[in-house]
Amino acid sequence: MTFGALIRRGFSTATGARTRPFQVAIDGPSASGKSTTARLVAKRLGFDYIDTGAFYRCVTLSALQKGVDPSDSKNISRIAALASDAKIDLKTEFHASASTLPTTRVFLDSKDVSSDIRTSNVSKHVSVVAAIPAVRQSVVQKVRALGAEDIDSSAKESKQTATTSAPSSSRAGLVMDGRDIGTSVLTHADLKVFLVADSHVRAVRRLEELRKNGSQDALLDVKQVQEDLERRDESDRTRAVSPLRKADDAIELDTSNLTIEEQVDVIVKEALRRQGKI
Ligand SMILES: Nc1ncnc2c1ncn2[C@@H]1O[C@H](COP(=O)(O)OP(=O)(O)O)[C@@H](O)[C@H]1O
Numbered sequence: 473m474t475f476g477a478l479i480r481r482g483f484s485t486a487t488g489a490r491t492r493p494f495q496v497a498i499d500g501p502s503a504s505g506k507s508t509t510a511r512l513v514a515k516r517l518g519f520d521y522i523d524t525g526a527f528y529r530c531v532t533l534s535a536l537q538k539g540v541d542p543s544d545s546k547n548i549s550r551i552a553a554l555a556s557d558a559k560i561d562l563k564t565e566f567h568a569s570a571s572t573l574p575t576t577r578v579f580l581d582s583k584d585v586s587s588d589i590r591t592s593n594v595s596k597h598v599s600v601v602a603a604i605p606a607v608r609q610s611v612v613q614k615v616r617a618l619g620a621e622d623i624d625s626s627a628k629e630s631k632q633t634a635t636t637s638a639p640s641s642s643r644a645g646l647v648m649d650g651r652d653i654g655t656s657v658l659t660h661a662d663l664k665v666f667l668v669a670d671s672h673v674r675a676v677r678r679l680e681e682l683r684k685n686g687s688q689d690a691l692l693d694v695k696q697v698q699e700d701l702e703r704r705d706e707s708d709r710t711r712a713v714s715p716l717r718k719a720d721d722a723i724e725l726d727t728s729n730l731t732i733e734e735q736v737d738v739i740v741k742e743a744l745r746r747q748g749k750i
């Protein structure tokens with residue numbers, strides 16, 4: 473095994489120093505609370521945050537904008553090419569105020585598409601796009617490249633964009649959320665969490681969020697939102713490559729009856745415990 477591979481596996485150096493940032497992997501079905509929780513955990517721990525769902529949404533948006541129908545299997549290789557060519561950047565602002573939720577802006581080929589990737593049309597097609605093996609390969613490559621940048625240059629670029637509550641140099645870790653983070657992207661993550669919640673509860677929360685954001689999709693009713701979430705979960709769970717599933721070594725956390733603060737607390741405490749800080 474190479475030294476690089478040992479580093480990726482998180483082995484310590486002879487001096488006992490950690491060789492890579494502490495990694496937290498958060499997976500789970502749609503609207504289980506992953507991104508909200510992940511951003512707040514990152515803020516509390518002074519870690520970076522990567523929303524991998526945004527990558528699949530960008531590829532889907534790119535296809536739809538170019539008139540390439542994701543539901544037509546003849547378009548698989550065109551969508552794979554779009555995924556490979558897409559330049560995707562995330563900029564998370566952590567904000568100084570303790571009570572403000574960090575915000576992540578998403579850029580596709582340098583254009584801010586943060587709202588465009590959240591429309592119901594993108595949501596409707598994203599799971600089909602995410603099931604294309606070549607798309608997953610491209611996205612995982614892009615996501616890993618971001619993770620590696622965090623390892624090699626902890627005080628660089630993405631941190632300059634952040635109005636962080638913690639100094640950028642202290643961003644010694646990474647929180648990543650998605651569907652396959654614990655099972656195939658960060659398989660050696662120091663802490664893996666699988667968030668779940670009742671699908672009706674998730675639909676109510678998602679609709680509330682759409683209303684708050686003034687989205688046109690706020691006109692949908694809870695039943696329609698719940699159906700969309702369940703359809704997407706089913707597709708994510710049953711696809712051939714990297715399906716949504718709890719990693720064997722992940723902690724499962726049901727957020728149905730928790731407050732956001734409670735679920736964040738559980739994860740932050742476990743991360744601190746595993747870092748030997750409490
Ligand atoms: N425990 C909770 N109680 C109430 N609302 C929650 C809770 N957890 C998350 N939410 C809300 O549910 C919605 C979906 O959460 P989000 O983090 O976007 O989920 P995911 O990233 O898994 O799709 C957001 O509006 C979020 O604020």
Ligand SMILES: Nc1ccn([C@@H]2O[C@H](COP(=O)(O)OP(=O)(O)O)[C@@H](O)[C@H]2O)c(=O)n1
Binds near residue numbers: 502503528603651652
């Ligand atoms: N690591 C990931 C992240 C997202 N995805 C796909 O991308 C879609 C959108 O992810 P998301 O996290 O933005 O979705 P929500 O949970 O916010 O609804 C999911 O339904 C999956 O099909 C994936 O396959 N693997």
